[in-house]
Structure formats: structure tokens, C-alpha cells
Amino acid sequence: MEKHEEIVDARGLACPQPVILTRRALEAAEKGSITAVVDSEVARDNIVKMATALSCSVDVNRQGKDIYIHITKPEHFGTALEAHENLLFFVTSDTLGKGSEDLGRLLMKNFFYALTEQGGLGKVIIFINSGVTLACSGSPVLDYLYELQQDGAEILSCGTCLDYYRLRDRLGVGQITNMYTILEYLQKVPRVIYL
Amino acid sequence: MPDDAGVFRLRPDLALVQTVDFFTPVVDDPYLFGQVAAANALSDIYAMGATPLTALNLVAFPSCTLGAEVLSEILRGGCDKVAEAGAVVLGGHSVEDDEPKYGLAVTGVIHPDELITNHGAQGGDLLVLTKPLGTGILVTALKGGLLGPAEEKALGETMAALNEGAARAMREAGATACTDITGFGLLGHLREMAFNSGVDVEIEVAALPLLPQAREFAAQGMVPAGAYRNREHLAPYVEIVGEVTAADQDLLYDPQTSGGLLIAVPEERKDELLSALRREGISRPRVIGRVIGSGSGKITIRGI
Numbered sequence: 001m002e003k004h005e006e007i008v009d010a011r012g013l014a015c016p017q018p019v020i021l022t023r024r025a026l027e028a029a030e031k032g033s034i035t036a037v038v039d040s041e042v043a044r045d046n047i048v049k050m051a052t053a054l055s056c057s058v059d060v061n062r063q064g065k066d067i068y069i070h071i072t073k074p075e076h077f078g079t080a081l082e083a084h085e086n087l088l089f090f091v092t093s094d095t096l097g098k099g100s101e102d103l104g105r106l107l108m109k110n111f112f113y114a115l116t117e118q119g120g121l122g123k124v125i126i127f128i129n130s131g132v133t134l135a136c137s138g139s140p141v142l143d144y145l146y147e148l149q150q151d152g153a154e155i156l157s158c159g160t161c162l163d164y165y166r167l168r169d170r171l172g173v174g175q176i177t178n179m180y181t182i183l184e185y186l187q188k189v190p191r192v193i194y195l
Numbered sequence: 196m197p198d199d200a201g202v203f204r205l206r207p208d209l210a211l212v213q214t215v216d217f218f219t220p221v222v223d224d225p226y227l228f229g230q231v232a233a234a235n236a237l238s239d240i241y242a243m244g245a246t247p248l249t250a251l252n253l254v255a256f257p258s259c260t261l262g263a264e265v266l267s268e269i270l271r272g273g274c275d276k277v278a279e280a281g282a283v284v285l286g287g288h289s290v291e292d293d294e295p296k297y298g299l300a301v302t303g304v305i306h307p308d309e310l311i312t313n314h315g316a317q318g319g320d321l322l323v324l325t326k327p328l329g330t331g332i333l334v335t336a337l338k339g340g341l342l343g344p345a346e347e348k349a350l351g352e353t354m355a356a357l358n359e360g361a362a363r364a365m366r367e368a369g370a371t372a373c374t375d376i377t378g379f380g381l382l383g384h385l386r387e388m389a390f391n392s393g394v395d396v397e398i399e400v401a402a403l404p405l406l407p408q409a410r411e412f413a414a415q416g417m418v419p420a421g422a423y424r425n426r427e428h429l430a431p432y433v434e435i436v437g438e439v440t441a442a443d444q445d446l447l448y449d450p451q452t453s454g455g456l457l458i459a460v461p462e463e464r465k466d467e468l469l470s471a472l473r474r475e476g477i478s479r480p481r482v483i484g485r486v487i488g489s490g491s492g493k494i495t496i497r498g499i
Contacts, residue, residue: 016339019416042423046416049441053414159438160498178438179401179499180410 005029008036010043011066018043019050026054026071033072039065047071085154088124088189089115091131096195105140111195112144120153124189125174126182128158131195136162136170145173158182198312198391199239199374200303210307214239216377217253217298221334221452222351225265229272230355232297235377235453237280240303241362242375242456244311247303250277252287255296269297280357311365313384314391315372316459318488322396323468325361325480326353326455328381328446329409336408336417346408353406354453360475361456368460368468376454380425382447384457386432386492392459395490399497400443404481413442413449421450429494437498447496459486 008025010018022036036047044060044067051058051071059070095104096111112134115123125148127135134141135157149155155174162168162176186192200214216236220228233250240247252273256266274284277299284299333350336342342350358375365373372392374384381398389396425448435444460468465482472480487495 015420016335016417020339020341023415040420042418042420045423046418048416049414049418050416053416163437176438178440180440 005032006034008034011037011039013043015042016046019046022047022069022071023050026051026056026073029073031073033070036069036071038067038069041067044069085124086122086190088126088185088192089195090186090192091125091127091134091195092129093195094130094133108134108195109140112141112148116144116147120148120151123148123153124156124185125153126156126158126177126185128161128182130165132157132161132165132167135173136167137172138170139172142172149173156181156185198314199242200245202243202310204307208306210305210310212240212243212245212303212305213301215253215298215300217296218452219294219296221354222337224351225268226272227351227355229269229274229297230276231351231453232269233273233276233299234355234357236299236301237277237282238358238375238377238453240301241358242311242313242373243305244309244362244366244370244373245303245305247277247280247282247301250282250284250299250301252284252289253296253298253300254287254289255292255294256289257293257295258291261295269295273297273299276355276357280359309366311370311373312391313372313374313388316388316392316394316396316486317371317461318394318486319462320371320459320486321462321465321482322385322398322484322486323458323460323465323472323480324376324381324404324455324483325358325458325472325477326356326376327404327406327409327479328376328451328454329406329413329449330354330452330454331380331419331422331449332409332412332417332445333406334452335419336412339417341412341417343408346406349407356453358456361458361472361477364468364471364475364477365456365458365460367471368464370458370460370468372459374457376451376457378421378450380422380448380450381457382429382433382494383425385494386429388457388459389486389490389494390492392486393489393491395487395493395495396484397487397495397497398447398484400439400499401497402481402483403443403446404479404483405446409446410442413445414440418445419450422448425450432492433494433496435496435498439496439498443499
């Protein structure tokens with residue numbers, strides 16, 4: 001017989017009980033997934049927030065008045081960072097080194113070309129300030145970044161910076177991030193290389 | 196939209212300022228709840244720059260299920276807080292109710308020329324907030340049994356703190372407008388100020404003062420229903436620029452109990468206001484944004 005997954009029936013309960021009960025069930029579940037049933041949108045949104053913060057994947061279905069929230073635990077439950085991310089490239093400019101800007105752009109291209117040779121697995125690349133232009137359409141290294149991402153690298157660009165340079169619509173690779181996430185990566189990834 | 200309290204001019208040099216507020220318990224300790232309810236009720240008087248004189252208790256209480264001792268502790272908390280404000284409790288009224296509720300009707304006075312309303316903000320003014328945000332989220336976490344002792348202490352202290360010193364400081368520094376932050380959250384009360392003043396405003400997430408762990412608990416779904424209602428009501432007037440996380444949005448909409456004063460002050464008097472606030476013992480007054488100029492009450496949020 002198929003093993004039934006745990007169901008948390010939090011219908012009719014006042015905030016914050018639904019999210020508390022779901023979290024407890026999620027922590028207790030050895031592996032796999034649970035389903036929470038609620039009947040309010042506030043409970044739904046709060047449970048989705050909690051599960052997302054714990055890196056779970058979430059699927060929401062409505063059946064009449066009841067809302068079913070199916071939550072699947074990740075392999076590394078409770079940690080936002082993937083365990084294998086061990087090298088962070090913190091790219092603060094669109095040129096590499098101080099001096100001629102033309103030379104700096106060439107050096108940056110050479111750098112990312114060389115990096116593709118090593119593969120992307122375990123690497124995080126964060127772009128801030130004019131560095132974000134490297135992840136946007138028209139960038140000389142966009143193809144290399146795409147390859148690195150395909151290879152397993154995580155690529156993040158600062159949203160405030162994209163807005164400043166009016167490049168949000170032109171982001172070509174990776175995700176948009178914020179200063180909280182950037183700070184978390186700088187503190188948690190064992191090795192950081194500043195460019 | 197109304198101001199924080201009602202104002203009635205008695206004489207050319209004297210106006211009455213009156214307000215009433217009550218709610219269900221936000222903390223378990225009845226004495227602390229009494230203090231918080233009183234600080235919250237008095238806050239509307241302070242938001243207008245006025246001085247409280249008298250207060251009347253409003254009580255709903257299940258005397259069969261909760262002991263008379265609990266009620267007397269609530270009233271003692273309220274009375275002590277009113278005394279701290281230099282006012283007196285003249286009396287009150289109580290009714291039987293299944294769920295306890297407590298609050299006060301407060302009367303204050305002010306010279307009509309010195310009244311600080313929520314509609315005087317001018318283009319170029321800076322916006323200063325005097326208490327950290329996140330009381331609704333931390334109260335939710337407290338109800339869920341998740342709050343640590345340090346966070347619980349910080350929550351109680353901020354909610355029980357009078358806005359008296361903040362009001363004194365803003366009068367000294369020539370504030371152009373003020374409102375206190377309560378159930379409609381920072382954005383709800385800011386929207387009232389901006390709309391009533393006929394201006395547009397902007398707020399920076401990177402400047403918001405927050406209670407300890409408030410951002411973490413918001414991300415964990417400890418968000419009260421009131422925050423969702425506030426968002427639904429206010430979203431049409433709010434524009435987001437840059438990255439504003441879901442947790443930060445929740446904090447901006449989080450309903451506050453006995454929140455701080457939001458003060459508009461001309462830019463050239465900002466330093467004067469901040470030093471006056473610090474002299475009054477307000478540890479983290481923050482410039483959280485500014486008035487852009489004439490407008491229809493639009494709020495721009497700049498992310499991090």
C-alpha cells in the first residue's frame with residue numbers, strides 16, 4: 001500500500017496557528033512532503049512565505065472553500081544556501097583592474113573565458129554597480145555567463161544597480177537579488193574573490 | 196480623512212484635543228497590557244503636539260472567567276502610564292464581555308496656533324520615524340510561542356513607551372506635520388499624511404528602523420491579517436523601485452500597536468530634530484524618506 005503523506009488540517013484556526021502547525025509538521029517530516037489545508041488567504045500566504053523561506057517548493061490548489069498547500073522539502077532543509085556553493089566571485093565593475101578602460105573590458109572578457117574552462121559548479125557570481133552591465137544584453141561576456149550557468153553556477157545581479165542603470169529589462173542571465181541576499185552570500189560562502 | 200484626534204477651540208488661545216482608543220490584549224502580562232493601551236491612547240494627543248490632561252478608562256471584561264486581580268493589574272498599568280504622562284484618570288466605564296478589551300478616552304489641550312496636523316507636509320521636508328516597526332509581526336510570533344525573551348522585552352518596551360518626548364522634540368524643531376503609526380501601518384498613516392498634505396512622498400527600505408527579528412519573523416509567515424488588509428487597501432497608491440522583499444513589504448504594511456510618531460520636518464531643521472529626539476531618550480530616530488513635492492498622495496518605496 002502507498003504510504004500516505006502527512007496532512008495538516010488548519011481550517012478554522014486563527015493566525016498564527018496554521019503556519020505554526022505546518023512548520024512543526026514540516027520539521028518533523030523525515031523527508032519528502034506534507035500538505036496543509038487552510039480556509040483563509042492570510043493563512044495560505046503566511047504558510048507559503050514560511051515554506052519559501054525554508055527553501056521548500058510549494059504548490060497551491062483551491063477546492064471550494066478549502067485551500068490545499070502541498071510543500072516539498074529540499075535536500076538541505078532550512079538553509080537558504082546550497083551546500084555545494086563554495087566560491088563567490090564578487091564583481092563590482094564592468095572592467096577588470098585600474099587603468100585603461102578598454103584594457104579593463106578586454107581583461108574582464110578574458111577572465112570569464114578562462115573561468116568557463118573550469119566549469120560553473122560550486123560557483124556563485126554576484127554583479128553589483130557597473131558590474132551588472134556584464135549580465136545584460138550587449139555584454140561581451142554574456143555567452144560565457146550563460147555557459148557557466150548551464151554548468152551549475154548561480155548568477156545574481158543587484159536589483160538596485162539594474163534600476164540605476166535602467167537595465168532591468170535587459171538582464172540576459174541569472175536572477176535579480178537584493179542587499180540582504182548579497183550580504184548573506186558574502187558571509188557564508190567560504191571563499192570570496194573580489195573583481 | 197480625519198486627523199489623529201478631534202480638536203475643539205474653547206478660546207482664541209486654548210483648544211481641546213480629544214481621542215479614544217481601545218483593543219484586545221496584545222501581551223499576556225496584564226500590567227504591561229494596561230501600559231501599552233494607555234501609551235497607545237495618549238499617542239493621538241502627542242501626534243498633534245498637544246499635552247494630555249485627563250483620561251477615562253474603557254473596560255470590557257469577562258469577570259467570571261478572569262479574576263478581578265487581572266483587571267486591577269490592567270487598570271494599574273493604565274493609571275501608571277497616564278501618571279507618567281502627567282495626566283490623571285478621572286474615572287471610566289466597564290461592561291461584561293467574553294473577550295477583555297481595554298483603552299482610554301483622553302483629553303488634552305493646546306494653543307490653536309501650535310497645533311501640528313497631518314496635512315502640513317511640504318515639498319522637500321524629510322520624514323522621521325521615532326520607533327522601530329514590526330510590533331504586529333512580533334505580537335503574532337509571540338502568540339505562536341516563537342518569540343525569544345530578548346525580543347519580547349524589546350517589543351514590550353517599545354509598545355509601552357510614551358510618545359511624549361518625541362512630541363516635545365518635534366515642537367522644538369518646527370515640525371510641519373505629524374501622525375502616529377498604529378493600525379494602518381507605516382504606509383497607511385503615511386498615505387493619510389501625504390494625501391491630506393497634497394504631496395507625493397518616498398521611503399527608503401535601507402533606512403527603516405526595525406524591532407529585533409521582525410524581518411526574520413515576517414519571512415517565516417508571522418504576518419497578521421491586518422497587514423494583508425492594509426496592503427490591499429493601499430497598493431494602488433504605492434510604487435516600488437528596486438528590490439523590496441516580501442518581508443520588507445509586510446513590515447511596511449504591518450499594523451502597529453502604540454507605534455512611533457512620523458514627523459515631517461524641513462530639511463534644514465532635520466539635525467535639530469534628531470538631536471532633540473536623542474536628548475529625549477529616543478535611541479534610533481531615523482530619517483526614512485522625504486516629501487518629493489505637490490501630488491496626490493503617491494508613495495514610492497526604494498528597495499535594497
